[in-house]
Amino acid sequence: MANEIVVPILPCADIDEIVDFYRMLGFELTYLQQRPYPCAGVRYGDADLQFAGIPGFDPEQSYGSCIVAVDDTAEIFEEFAAGMRAVHGKLLVAGIPRITRPRKRKNADGASGFSVVDPGGNWIRVFQRKDTGADTTPATEPLARALENAVVLGDSKGDARQAAKILDGKLTKADAATPVPALVEALVYRAELALRLDDPGRAEELFARLDALDLTDAQRASLAESLATAADLRKQVSSER
Incomplete structure (x- = not known):
């Protein structure tokens, strides 16, 4: 097989809240419906995410997660951070939603990574590709x-x-x-x-x-x-x- 595209469908309690959150980070809305069931799609560059609204869903109990491999985690983090600061006046570093800063990850062979935890409790894990030549020395x-x-x-x-x-x-x-x-x-x-x-x-x-x-x-x-x-x-x- 070749040229396959995989798009995760992640849970959330409020589809409008999810859309607003990702738009804040700089994603574009690609799809939105409320009936017969709420769902939405967003895109950042070549990365697509979709969401399904589930009434009564508890973000604290979410196991939703996906990995996004990029060339430069710092550049993308700064774009996300700028959007978050523009809306909230600061980075959200605690609770749900929140964002972490790019740091070398021992569990990713030393590659840089950061995470976005969205209002649905989903972890969007952004990692630097291992072929970028970055220093991954432990x-x-x-x-x-x-x-x-x-x-x-x-x-x-x-x-x-x-x-x-x-x-x-x-x-x-x-x-x-x-x-x-x-x-x-x-x-x-x-x-x-x-x-x-x-x-x-x-x-x-x-x-x-x-x-x-x-x-x-x-x-x-x-x-x-x-x-x-x-x-x-x-x-x-x-x-x-």
Whole structure:
């Protein structure tokens, strides 16, 4: 066989809510009907998704999921994030719906990935293709390895509490010998987990620890993405205070 196209049909409770959500992210509507049963189709580039409205459906109980393979997860994330910020004024990082940030995924051979959890509780898992030449070298330093494990639990499984527990154990042991890049990335991700767990006080503690680091200009340049994420998270904490 060749040239086959597979389109997932995912569940939701409210078809209009699903359509509005995906339009916010930049998808185009390809189909919509309300009777004899609610369903809709959306498209982003060459990726098609369809949805079936199910009265009384509980998004918290959804097992709906699909994988979207792309060349550049960062570019697509920024487009989704821009749409979300335009509507909500911030990224939705907790509850349903929500979005995670692109990070290397240990459970995807080190490829970058992020997830969108839509109003139906469906996980749209966006992964970088493995033939793009991106660095997928596994971590060797203990804190960096802990971060990889935490990302799998927090971003792939959705278990923010266990992910936080893993990082807290290693962050407690971090000292002057801990590589700065690993420490910065772990602190920033742990702060994001704190927001998912509705613990802004813990996030502020982590930001204070981040601020106490004496970073060189070269380190700031190499960690620009993580530091930008931290700045974005700080704004969110401040806006919700």
